[in-house]
Amino acid sequence: MTTTANTTTKTTMTTPAKWRTWLVYAGVALVVAYCLAPFYWMLVSSLRRTSDIFDTTLLPSPVSFDNYRAVFDPSQGFGRALLNSLIVSGITTVLALLLATFTAYAMARLEFRFKRLILTLIIATSMFPVVSIVVPLLKLFTDIGWINTYQAMIVPSMSFALPLAVWNLTTFFRQMPDELEQAAMIDGCTRGQAFRKIIVPLAAPGIFTTAIITFIAAWNEFLIALSMTNRPSIQTAPVAISKFAGATQFDVPFGSQMAAGVLVTIPLVIMVLLFQRRIVAGLTAGAAK
């Protein structure tokens, strides 16, 4: 396969073909620049001093970590906000994964009445406008005194985290060959044992990937966290950053906002790169072939 591809490229490597190769490279460079430039600008701006934050040079000169120091100034409460974000998205992810693993297994492996309808309904809820549940829940949580609590953010977050996890896991379970389980059951495993001993270990990369996707979705959530809290000590990181205060009311602290933005995004970027590798590694590569 690869050899034939190589020979064809070699034999047809005429001048127009070379041009096309260069064109593709230019395209790739354009795509990479498009994706990275704004992120790069956030990084560069975060490393400037407050006095030269409006510079438009491509590199910060001199490099300064003032903004990062300002972010962790106790008055901003950013460390606490990061912890809040971690708690809310962590618990949301664990709960969603726990429920979704069982449901997704049923969706991928069992035949039962209304399966398609139920799966459609679950997926439909993931497209639900969040504001439609935030409005009534805001009133409910105000009445029962849940405003400024973790559960007031975790419970509504389940509305998008759970369908997302079910859907992703269903795709993963479907991709796994049936034969493995069938073989285990022929060897005397119950379906439950087959699930625990065969499916879960094999699906671990899929479950892990789903956990990351769910975690990122929960971590990035803004509307629920904004609506359900008004005390800084309970706010999640995105809300806290959006409320960073400058010296005066009209002085937006762009530098520290960018620094905090970098701090919130870097863990996700690292996770995304790992998750990419997981996908490539494949789920059952070589297991049933």
Next chain:
Amino acid sequence: MVDAKTPPDAAAVRPSGAAPRRAGRPAAPVRFRGGQKRATAGSGRMAALLVSPTLLVLTVVVLYPTIMALRESLYGAKGLDPETGFISDTEPFVGLQNYVDIFGEAGDRFWNAFWNTTFFTVVTVGLETVIGVAMALIMHKAFQGRALVRASILIPWAVPTAISGLLWRWIFNSDGIANALIGQQVLWTTEGFHAKIAVIIAEVWKTAPFIGLLVLAGLQVIGKEVYEAARMDGASPVRQFWHITLPLVKPALLVAVLFRCLDALRMFDLPYLLVGAQKNSVETLSMLAQNEASNVRFGPAAAYAVILFLYVFLIALGFVRLLGADVVGDGGTARKAKRKGRLRRAPAPGRAEVSA
């Protein structure tokens, strides 16, 4: 994703509600040839056991609030009762008044938000699709550096929308890099059409790469032979794109576009942080409902939320019914396959991440 699909007739013979016998302990893994997979005795009860916790949670966090929103939208705001002149502690029942107001008194703000939402959805999804497909075609052609492109293309997706809102507010600052690049002094984040443009640019930046990724997954499934055959027949690259590539990635693209549409319809974070709350130029329905709710005007807020919900529902229904978007991706149940007259390719893997 290239596994054999269940033939349409398989669903008819599938004993879906088979009597549960010793739940969780199938007698033997019954397996028929011809697509009849996985049918085991006891599926029904076990499925109920496995699925019900999820359904229960979704009922509590989605269905119940929706019903509450419907009920709430029939109530007015606390405060001065115009008839008695007393301050009431409870919210008065106003019937459909909140909805009537949308077409009258409070109408301007609602319709403005409605058109903003629609405008943003149409323009951003349109641009994202074009840019995303272009990106996918480039990535598909590139043999070296694909890992780098894949990694960088995920960055905009990973940046939290709220953070990207702040980032673009900084880029579109009056003394920011955007103005420096175009050499003009545009006050992007003030009221006006330029604020819409700022939101659209930011939104497209964040989501176009993801459409690109999904389309790329669709492209990689297309066999090389198809293109070779077309080349033999003398089809130009442009014709190949319109007559081979596009029809074959259509299922993957359609689902991606559907999810992007629904996501754009509930847009909140980006205009809220990039431009600000209560700005006419960029106020979306989500922002309007959230703003009303945070001002303790739950009745009108619920009415806006209900209308947004119906709007989203109608768009989704349109996609599934008219365009045949296969969201569930289960391949062929009898009804669907018959209606379309053919089995469709399962959509690209990983589409679930669209809503993230």
